[in-house]
Amino acid sequence: MTQETSQSPALLFDLDGTLIDSVYQHVLAWHEALEELGLSFAVWRIHRRIGMSGGLLVQALGREIGHRVTSEQAQKLQERHVAVYERYQAAVQPLPGARELLQQLSRAKVPYAIATSGLPGGARPALERLGIGPEVPVITREEVQRAKPHPDLFLAAAQRLNVPIGKAMVVGDSVWDLLAARRAGCLGIGLLSGGYGKEKLEQVGAYRVYQDPAELLTHLDEAGIRIVD
Amino acid sequence: MTQETSQSPALLFDLDGTLIDSVYQHVLAWHEALEELGLSFAVWRIHRRIGMSGGLLVQALGREIGHRVTSEQAQKLQERHVAVYERYQAAVQPLPGARELLQQLSRAKVPYAIATSGLPGGARPALERLGIGPEVPVITREEVQRAKPHPDLFLAAAQRLNVPIGKAMVVGDSVWDLLAARRAGCLGIGLLSGGYGKEKLEQVGAYRVYQDPAELLTHLDEAGIRIVD
Numbered sequence: 001m002t003q004e005t006s007q008s009p010a011l012l013f014d015l016d017g018t019l020i021d022s023v024y025q026h027v028l029a030w031h032e033a034l035e036e037l038g039l040s041f042a043v044w045r046i047h048r049r050i051g052m053s054g055g056l057l058v059q060a061l062g063r064e065i066g067h068r069v070t071s072e073q074a075q076k077l078q079e080r081h082v083a084v085y086e087r088y089q090a091a092v093q094p095l096p097g098a099r100e101l102l103q104q105l106s107r108a109k110v111p112y113a114i115a116t117s118g119l120p121g122g123a124r125p126a127l128e129r130l131g132i133g134p135e136v137p138v139i140t141r142e143e144v145q146r147a148k149p150h151p152d153l154f155l156a157a158a159q160r161l162n163v164p165i166g167k168a169m170v171v172g173d174s175v176w177d178l179l180a181a182r183r184a185g186c187l188g189i190g191l192l193s194g195g196y197g198k199e200k201l202e203q204v205g206a207y208r209v210y211q212d213p214a215e216l217l218t219h220l221d222e223a224g225i226r227i228v229d
Numbered sequence: 230m231t232q233e234t235s236q237s238p239a240l241l242f243d244l245d246g247t248l249i250d251s252v253y254q255h256v257l258a259w260h261e262a263l264e265e266l267g268l269s270f271a272v273w274r275i276h277r278r279i280g281m282s283g284g285l286l287v288q289a290l291g292r293e294i295g296h297r298v299t300s301e302q303a304q305k306l307q308e309r310h311v312a313v314y315e316r317y318q319a320a321v322q323p324l325p326g327a328r329e330l331l332q333q334l335s336r337a338k339v340p341y342a343i344a345t346s347g348l349p350g351g352a353r354p355a356l357e358r359l360g361i362g363p364e365v366p367v368i369t370r371e372e373v374q375r376a377k378p379h380p381d382l383f384l385a386a387a388q389r390l391n392v393p394i395g396k397a398m399v400v401g402d403s404v405w406d407l408l409a410a411r412r413a414g415c416l417g418i419g420l421l422s423g424g425y426g427k428e429k430l431e432q433v434g435a436y437r438v439y440q441d442p443a444e445l446l447t448h449l450d451e452a453g454i455r456i457v458d
Contacts, residue, residue, distance in 0.1 A: 024256055024272045031253075032320065042324055042441060043253045044424045091261065095271055195273045199428035212271060 008110055008225050010163040012154050012186075014051065015116035017173035017194025019098040019213060020126040023050055024195070025088035026081075030057070033080035037073060041065070047195060051174030053117045053147030054078040082122060094130050095193050097214025102130060104217060108227045111161045113137040115153040117176075137161060148176040151184035158186075169207070169223055171216065178204045189216065189223060237339055237454050239392040241383050241415075243280065244345035246402035246423025248327040248442060249355040252279055253424070254317035255310075259286070262309035266302060270294065276424060280403030282346045282376030283307040311351060323359050324422050326443025331359065333446060337456045340390045342366040344382040346405075366390060377405040380413035387415075398436070398452055400445065407433045418445065418452060 173194025402423025
């Protein structure tokens with residue numbers, strides 16, 4: 001008789017708000033880009049949409065205030081967002097514990113990948129600050145047809161790791177990460193570091209919620225990951 | 230036999246995040262001021278403390294990461310925050326419906342006041358943009374001994390309106406507003422426009438939660454306030 005033993009899961013990380021402390025800067029950069037094009041939105045509404053792809057964010061915001069955004073406007077907005085965010089980028093830092101968490105996972109040979117709704121250009125400085133080398137698979141917006149809350153980014157990340165999606169866990173700060181995780185068919189761990197409340201993340205199905213990567217690092221055993229010192 | 234009829238309540242408004250769309254700019258201004266003094270905090274932790282007085286915010290953040298902030302550092306931080314926020318201020322606008330809400334209340338002779346943990350200098354440009362004239366009582370940090378979540382600001386505001394606190398309702402976007410309202414002994418209405426989730430505001434005792442001043446305006450009857458056109 002063979003016995004099935006559970007394996008350590010692979011981790012699929014979101015980037016902004018999960019490993020890097022960039023959500024609030026992205027929010028104000030979107031706000032500024034939208035204002036430039038004469039589209040006025042309260043800042044909190046933008047915050048709620050961060051983590052979606054830029055295209056979805058723009059469409060969703062427009063619908064919320066009953067204003068149709070043309071595809072040319074959406075394109076222009078994304079370009080302006082990238083340009084405005086450049087100015088904010090200097091102040092952006094890794095979240096507490098993010099570098100240590102990834103180092104420990106590497107040392108323990110736990111497979112992990114990054115899956116971000118952002119564009120490769122936007123992700124690069126963040127990856128450098130986190131010390132993420134070319135051995136770590138990074139899936140960005142342009143490599144999949146649809147970004148979060150569609151599951152495509154996480155499915156592609158698991159595939160790149162050569163791990164069945166059911167053996168992976170998503171780690172993300174936004175509702176869109178957790179919804180995408182459920183659609184992908186894997187568990188999701190929520191982090192408070194993007195500014196969502198614990199109640200909200202639990203409501204959309206987070207398996208566990210931690211404050212930030214530092215707290216996740218000290219609770220990895222709750223996800224079935226054992227780090228031996 | 231006399232019959233007691235319920236009167237229309239007075240409204241005590243918070244300012245930042247409730248009437249003016251300034252929370253995210255305040256958050257990044259605090260982040261920058263803290264970094265300048267070598268104090269590194271994840272941005273979401275600062276967001277959670279907005280609405281407290283600057284002094285309390287600095288002490289609370291320090292305690293969260295086990296770092297004691299001296300009173301000189303706290304003073305310096307508050308000065309730097311004011312200076313850095315200046316730069317962000319140009320992009321700050323009234324929240325949707327805020328001006329209309331106050332105009333309608335004035336027209337209907339519903340008494341209202343502003344009670345903010347901010348300093349008078351910081352509040353002035355916001356009051357101007359909202360079209361708030363000298364006839365509206367404005368209580369700022371310096372006029373009371375202790376800011377939110379202490380009830381002092383709201384108690385002083387009700388007193389200035391010459392209304393018993395039990396006949397007033399607080400309108401605020403943060404947990405600190407709603408906790409202060411309960412300590413003051415009056416009901417609190419929560420707004421999502423400062424970035425807190427509905428679940429969180431309800432959890433700390435909000436009587437009702439609306440998206441922003443515009444949605445409150447169309448639901449004033451739920452607070453027992455009747456606006457006759």
